Amino acid sequence: MEFGDHKTIFLQIRDWLVDQILTGKLVPGDRIPSVRELAADIEVNRNTVMRSYSLMEQEGIIDNRRGIGFFVSEQARQRLATDEKAQFIEEELPKIIHQAKVLRLTLADFQPLIQQLHENENQQ
Amino acid sequence: MEFGDHKTIFLQIRDWLVDQILTGKLVPGDRIPSVRELAADIEVNRNTVMRSYSLMEQEGIIDNRRGIGFFVSEQARQRLATDEKAQFIEEELPKIIHQAKVLRLTLADFQPLIQQLHENENQQ
């Protein structure tokens, strides 16, 4: 896992885990790395990981069992699939459209994306 | 001008001015607001605006004339049109494609963007 300097670390950790859930690498019921373990792995402080987990627990995508650890919640994937998509379309897409306009981007520039969209359609 | 909490203020100021240049609201030779004036306008500290201007000067998109102010450089628009586009395609687009994949987004979801791209083509 790599960190960018544009976004705060604890949010990047959250995004990284959300990604694992959305791609199915983590499924409901799976245990995620302990606070200390992940902190050591990615060379970050315990408290920073704890902050990510607290946020995700509050979002209802992971559950905590006292003395044991954190687990992907049952509703996690469906909840994320809905919320993250809505957020993307409402907040990210408008920015992308604006960028496409001012930078005069073409269909050719977006060819890789369009191809991905076609693949998505075929996989339904 | 509004500030988001996701990005640092001095970079948002830079983005806002870059946008004005790319859309032609500011053209080469135009004087941009003085450090003090813009700071007062958007209710931000002088030093923060100064930091944005210093960055943009270093990027070669604005020039300084001692005791007078900052002006949009001659190469600004062309330089931005090239660099910002390259940066978008190399850094932003891959993230968008990845999001489209994990969120299983469809062509319908991206319809507004595709329409914008068609408008761009027709305007060439």
Next chain:
DNA sequence: TTTAGTGTCATAATACACTATGACACTATC
């Protein structure tokens, strides 16, 4: 019951973005 592994909380220290403010050199204009 002991041990090791969990989350959790509290404290202090560091780094950095941002603010507040004053001072100075430069330029144009009256």
Next chain:
DNA sequence: GATAGTGTCATAGTGTATTATGACACTAAA
């Protein structure tokens, strides 16, 4: 020359993300 407007630099203070570290309650397993 005086004045007002430029950028520029320096200093100090605030807020917050992150680090470092210790301590405690809980749980599972030896």
